[in-house]
Amino acid sequence: xxxxxVQFALLERKLEDLQSLITRELEKLDTARFREDIWKRKExxxxxxxxxxxxxxxxxxGVSTSVIYGKVTEAxxxxxxxxxxxxxVCGLSLVIHPLSPKxxxxxxxxRYFEQDDNHSWFGGGxxxxxxxxxxxxxxxxxxxxxxxxNEVIADSYIKFKAWCDEYFFIKHRGEMRGIxxxxxxxxxxxxxxxxxxxxxxxxxxxxxxxxxxxxxxxxEWNKEDKEFQLVRRGRYVExxxxxxxxxxxxxxxxxxxxxxxxxxxxxxSFLYDWKPAKNSPYEKMLKYYQPQExxx
Amino acid sequence: xxxxxVQFALLERKLEDLQSLITRELEKLDTARFREDIWKRKExxxxxxxxxxxxxxxxxxGVSTSVIYGKVTEAxxxxxxxxxxxxxVCGLSLVIHPLSPKxxxxxxxxRYFEQDDNHSWFGGGxxxxxxxxxxxxxxxxxxxxxxxxNEVIADSYIKFKAWCDEYFFIKHRGEMRGIxxxxxxxxxxxxxxxxxxxxxxxxxxxxxxxxxxxxxxxxEWNKEDKEFQLVRRGRYVExxxxxxxxxxxxxxxxxxxxxxxxxxxxxxSFLYDWKPAKNSPYEKMLKYYQPQExxx
Numbered sequence: 001x002x003x004x005x006v007q008f009a010l011l012e013r014k015l016e017d018l019q020s021l022i023t024r025e026l027e028k029l030d031t032a033r034f035r036e037d038i039w040k041r042k043e044x045x046x047x048x049x050x051x052x053x054x055x056x057x058x059x060x061x062g063v064s065t066s067v068i069y070g071k072v073t074e075a076x077x078x079x080x081x082x083x084x085x086x087x088x089v090c091g092l093s094l095v096i097h098p099l100s101p102k103x104x105x106x107x108x109x110x111r112y113f114e115q116d117d118n119h120s121w122f123g124g125g126x127x128x129x130x131x132x133x134x135x136x137x138x139x140x141x142x143x144x145x146x147x148x149x150n151e152v153i154a155d156s157y158i159k160f161k162a163w164c165d166e167y168f169f170i171k172h173r174g175e176m177r178g179i180x181x182x183x184x185x186x187x188x189x190x191x192x193x194x195x196x197x198x199x200x201x202x203x204x205x206x207x208x209x210x211x212x213x214x215x216x217x218x219x220e221w222n223k224e225d226k227e228f229q230l231v232r233r234g235r236y237v238e239x240x241x242x243x244x245x246x247x248x249x250x251x252x253x254x255x256x257x258x259x260x261x262x263x264x265x266x267x268x269s270f271l272y273d274w275k276p277a278k279n280s281p282y283e284k285m286l287k288y289y290q291p292q293e294x295x296x
Numbered sequence: 297x298x299x300x301x302v303q304f305a306l307l308e309r310k311l312e313d314l315q316s317l318i319t320r321e322l323e324k325l326d327t328a329r330f331r332e333d334i335w336k337r338k339e340x341x342x343x344x345x346x347x348x349x350x351x352x353x354x355x356x357x358g359v360s361t362s363v364i365y366g367k368v369t370e371a372x373x374x375x376x377x378x379x380x381x382x383x384x385v386c387g388l389s390l391v392i393h394p395l396s397p398k399x400x401x402x403x404x405x406x407r408y409f410e411q412d413d414n415h416s417w418f419g420g421g422x423x424x425x426x427x428x429x430x431x432x433x434x435x436x437x438x439x440x441x442x443x444x445x446n447e448v449i450a451d452s453y454i455k456f457k458a459w460c461d462e463y464f465f466i467k468h469r470g471e472m473r474g475i476x477x478x479x480x481x482x483x484x485x486x487x488x489x490x491x492x493x494x495x496x497x498x499x500x501x502x503x504x505x506x507x508x509x510x511x512x513x514x515x516e517w518n519k520e521d522k523e524f525q526l527v528r529r530g531r532y533v534e535x536x537x538x539x540x541x542x543x544x545x546x547x548x549x550x551x552x553x554x555x556x557x558x559x560x561x562x563x564x565s566f567l568y569d570w571k572p573a574k575n576s577p578y579e580k581m582l583k584y585y586q587p588q589e590x591x592x
Contacts (some may be wrong), residue, residue, distance in 0.1 A: 037569070045386050051568045051569075053567070053568060060566075060567075060568065062568065073470070121399045169548075171548075172547040172548075172550075172551075172553040173553060180371075185460060204549070230563070234560070235534060237537070237564075237566070238557075241533070241534060241537035242544065243539075243540050244548060248538065251467075251468040252467075252468075254468075256395075256466075256567060257468040257469060258569045260468075261534075261566060262568055263564060264566035266565060266566060266567060267526070267563065267564070267565050268533075268563070268564055268566070269562060269563050269564075269566075270356075270533070270557060270560035270561060270562060270564070271349070271356075271409060271562060272347045272349060272358065272554060272558055272562075273333070273347075
């Protein structure tokens with residue numbers, strides 16, 4: 001079996017620490033508790049999925065770490081565009097769907113691949129899917145991401161932000177899933193800065209998201225707010241099942257369906273030709289689902 | 297531009313008549329009414345989509361006819377596996393999502409392709425997605441399909457039924473979308489029997505579905521029944537967005553997103569690792585989502 005770098009072990013440890021820290025901090029804002037599913041993968045590796053459901057703050061959330069290793073199968077060969085024979089990957093995936101339409105859905109992923117041909121790379125990102133035009137929240141979100149990325153790699157935010165705008169785009173709708181964030185993939189694992197970027201992104205999560213949750217969790221919402229949230233969650237489902245590479249690849253390569261699909265919202269609506277009322281907050285919100293500059 | 301056969305014109309007319317008849321008969325079981333969307337396709341052709349929403353019987357339903365023609369683009373070349381330069385297709389698509397979990401969701405599709413290289417073929421089918429183990433309804437459904445198919449082509453039901461079991465299978469779940477029905481594709485358009493099969497299937501729809509709706513529409517249901525329906529509708533979404541060739545192809549080739557996605561249920565749930573209660577009707581229902589013999 002292939003050997004792994006010390007960096008692999010360090011990141012794996014880091015991601016598990018982050019999982020503990022993040023789930024503990026999120027639980028402080030809810031009466032519901034995360035439950036844990038430990039699972040093995042037949043072909044090698046396994047994971048620890050933590051799920052919170054039906055909370056007063058978080059309607060459904062999943063925070064999952066995994067270490068997967070094994071042979072590069074034919075299907076993987078296509079996906080990874082590689083001639084390597086073995087691979088190992090460790091990762092953290094997180095999706096939080098709050099109950100209140102005033103609190104945005106957030107997604108974070110950090111992953112690190114190593115292959116037996118000495119190639120290694122980092123991928124990851126954080127993106128936000130809000131349902132109400134609290135633009136100060138969106139600005140805080142992008143401001144914090146800019147600070148986090150640029151502190152590690154000068155001027156990197158603008159590149160990762162554009163990558164995110166492009167990736168989380170629902171082509172058949174002509175709009176993004178949310179208001180973007182940062183996204184990167186295939187960043188050379190031998191460049192120390194990329195390891196630091198992955199760590200910094202993970203460390204930034206609570207400082208980015210908790211202030212938004214705390215600010216909005218006691219805000220009232222009505223059934224129109226809820227309907228808009230459910231319609232947008234429908235778009236979230238469309239994106240994840242039609243375009244998200246990780247989801248499609250995971251399902252088609254016999255990954256653990258429950259852990260892959262933990263990203264889907266608990267409830268979603270699909271209404272024919274849905275349009276927001278004129279001059280409603282939702283009509284305003286729609287224009288924020290187009291790529292735009294949030295921080296200069 | 298390519299010439300079309302008289303058969304094309306006859307089927308087109310037939311499908312439009314069926315659309316009128318079916319929407320009229322469904323309206324008799326509801327207070328809500330179908331509304332109509334007439335749309336054009338930039339590259340050639342257009343359609344007539346009829347939608348019913350928020351009815352007391354039908355929560356969301358779409359019955360759509362279309363005639364599409366144009367050049368065989370690169371994307372189409374892959375899909376149709378053809379070297380033809382022009383194509384035309386007429387079709388009827390129908391998906392009915394009742395409000396009550398006691399009434400099954402039904403889907404029917406009939407389509408006929410012609411190409412300028414003289415190839416032509418029929419595709420189509422009807423399949424049922426029930427949420428409650430009323431097995432007498434499932435037997436009626438399969439009995440009627442067997443009668444319909446075998447009257448036109450001797451012993452054809454068994455083949456089309458197996459094709460349906462295979463097609464509407466959610467691989468990552470190891471289960472079907474519903475209890476199957478019949479499905480066929482690429483049936484030679486020059487064989488008169490195939491035209492008759494398409495017509496017979498369309499004609500059978502009301503005799504197959506209305507008795508089930510009428511029998512179940514006044515039956516009571518509770519919140520457990522609803523939860524199961526919403527979870528299964530989630531699987532319906534998973535199937536349509538991940539595996540259904542028509543949906544994926546339509547969206548990726550810039551089809552009219554609203555008409556393609558009219559098939560999605562109005563509301564759906566995605567709950568982590570959902571399991572039915574022991575000895576509940578839902579646990580019983582799960583085994584019916586595996587391929588099995590319904591009529592001998």
